[in-house]
Amino acid sequence: MFPQKRRRRYVSLAAIGTVLTLAAACGSGSGDEPTTPATGADAEPAGEITVLTWRTDLVEDGTFDEYVTAFKEKYPDVTNVKVEGITDYEGEVKTRMNTDNYGDVLAIPGSVTPDQLGDFFEPLGAQDELGEEYRWINDKSFEGLSYGIPVVGNVQGIVYNKKVWDAAGVTAFPTTTQEFLADLQSIKDAGIEIAPLYTNYKDSWPLTQWDGARGAVTADPDYVNKMTQTDTPWTDESDSGVIDGLLYDVVAQGLTEADPTTTNWEQSKQLLGTGKIAAMVLGSWAIPQMAAAAEAAGASADDIAYMPFPAQVDGTFHAVAGGDYNLGINVHSSNKVTARAWIDWFNHDSGFSESQVGLSPLVDGPVPAALQGFVDEVELLTMNAAPAGKESLFADIDTASGIVTTDPKYRQKIVDDARSGSRTKEQVLTDLNAAWAKGRAEVGS
Template sequence: MDTRKIAAVGVAAACMLGMAACGGGNGGGAKTADGNKTGITYPEIKLGETGKDLKAEITFMNARTDMALDSYAGKNWKSYIEEFNKMYPGIQVKVQTDSNYADSSLTRLQANNDSWDIMCIPAVDKSEFKNYFVPLGEQADMDKEIKLTNDKSAGGLTYGVPLGGTVNGIVYNKKVFDEAGIKELPKTPEQYIADLKLIKEKTKATPLYTNFAEEWAMGAWDAYIGGNASGDTNYMNEMPHNKTPFAKDAKAPDTHPYAVYKTLYDAVQNGLTEEDYSTTDWEGSKPRINNGEIGTMVLGVWAVPQMKQAGEHADDVSYMPFPITVDGKQYATLAPDYAMAVNKNVSKERQEASMIFIKWLTDKSGYAMNEGLIPMNVNDKEMPETFENFKDVELIVDKPAPEGEEDLFADVNSDSELGINSGNGKKIQEIVVDAANNSKDFDSIMNEWNQKWGKAVEDNE
């Protein structure tokens, strides 16, 4: 079965599940529709009161394998759960993590059983949310509680709560930049490549560490191609109508997806990355950027706390905007991190316990700030120190897809087999290989991508 996109459950089966779920309570709505057996919504939960005497054991699936370790330098899952149990001693939370989460979570989801309770939602079409997850509440009500609800809402119902908000930039070592004589952060691809050359010439650090061996880390480059590279909040909605989104913009060649991926290609071709890309080590890269052996890494802001905690030089690790400027302005797309959802197949008690834990993790745990993410509670205005270099950057939020096109991007993306923002780092790894070996010029790579994407656009018209 193709794990890039889950096949829809049969219509009859879905209808039967929906009718069974709506058979009692208030006769429908967010409280009981499509598998919510609790009779409550996320906004109705009052922490410390709702489910105070509840006894249940739940499983929380997520991608943070590092936080499952006692040796994790920050606050690990065990510590969070111990704090949660001070408020809810009867709810036992078991954590399951996987380094290949994007694929393994889809496999678990396809089983459509009760083997998990909370899952960080993988690449699933919005139209399929109701087949697997509990509606947490009406989106209009959820908007009063949490930020960025649209990403995991469908049909007026919200199914997922983000672990936090994120913008995407570049992790860098301030001391390395100082040693290289870099006085201002780069704002264009050319400036960034020039700075990498200075790092190579004047320091012993690897200018850009690709983390090539980790496919998911390579896939991180996809996150910059929308608002970051265009300043357009509707770019990702227009992309499934554009047959050549990877072509160079004639009027602004240093913008849009072409410029993002070319930045990587140029860095590799100019010898500004690790000597042997096949030997990169993700865990090993953390202390190396902490102690100044690496200058930059292109990763989401979530990576910053891990790099800071990996050695004795936390103050040297910082975060900067991705170096693309559109009409004199830099942009960064504010987007949700993985969103937590509740299994519609588990018992009422497990659903209620799961909803309570999600709300506690969002409102009380401090998780988002601890991990360098933007808190999701609408009343929380705090911003992590990580964003100190984003003061002059305009944070934008992608517009929701037009009605009737909610799954269009996902359909085109899947049919093209490019897997944009779906954890597919293989295509980015190929850029590194072709650049390192001079086996294919960059325009040829982008032309191939355009052919695949263009055909998928035609097939979905």
């Protein structure tokens, strides 16, 4: 473990390079039976593929045009890479997957359960062999085969405006949720007209980012697997209970935006960058976006910093490191060779992970300079894969419970309850446990 001081100074993380994020793909799946392997062993990349990304801004600013140009320079027989940006990525791609025409390469939606991977995606290789080259492939593997490869690794925590926190006299990492709440109150009491913490309730998907602290609270890489073995994963001492309890408390104590129903994701980047928002719970992938927004508004990228979730075990902060969206190949694609070439080129040659202030998905990949300080301060955890034969157990229980932790609606409900007082925090956690127990009973775990 890294040596720690009780109240550690913040680590400021300036953005480096161009603002980029994960490329995904979607497009020219024809519905015909596959004619080429995903390994690319029997043919050279050629022809056309369609690439889909949820980062519409990178489509609009020409970033993907640069990627396509570089890819075609390496593979001159590739005639075209069509990039399609989708704003509601999860929702629209899920709908498109009801047909065969959901592209050649795409980021695997979170709604796809492990046992469904083979129905929609081409296997990219044996899990143990692919794991010799790439990290964090367990999430999109099933029965020894891997169906997705992440193109950047994130650490999970809280992005914040250091200038705002310093102005309020808060100059150290909060080590407990109570310290975190007190720090947010100090920011509110400083008289600055800002939201101490911004939920992004209206866009909803950012609320799923709170799950990134599962495992970090108790420094347990098996925490998610252990959730399948208990009827009460939401307690005052458990990761889920601490995380959702903090969300309830921060809303109930008036430490968020005044009206969560009017939040705006794109606007929130500029608001945090210019000091109108103090903090947001997001993965490290958000750092360059916030820094770029700060600079665009005339503020300093150096104001953007990153802290771990406010919890320690034996005096040490922990943060979960893992892959972002995983790129997979449509099982119906008629050009799997070129699709696989795009995935491997993106990981090895694009420089994407470094420009994202993210960890490389390559086993021997570098740590970007802007994250090195955070990594030195916090012990990183990689969550353990589910035991063989139980890859879908969590998802099955989650679905049967009706909670569906991948759906932000359940945390929107927590925000609603905290605002209205219709349920106490204790009642919220009790109801979640009851639903989870019902799901376990139904699944027969």
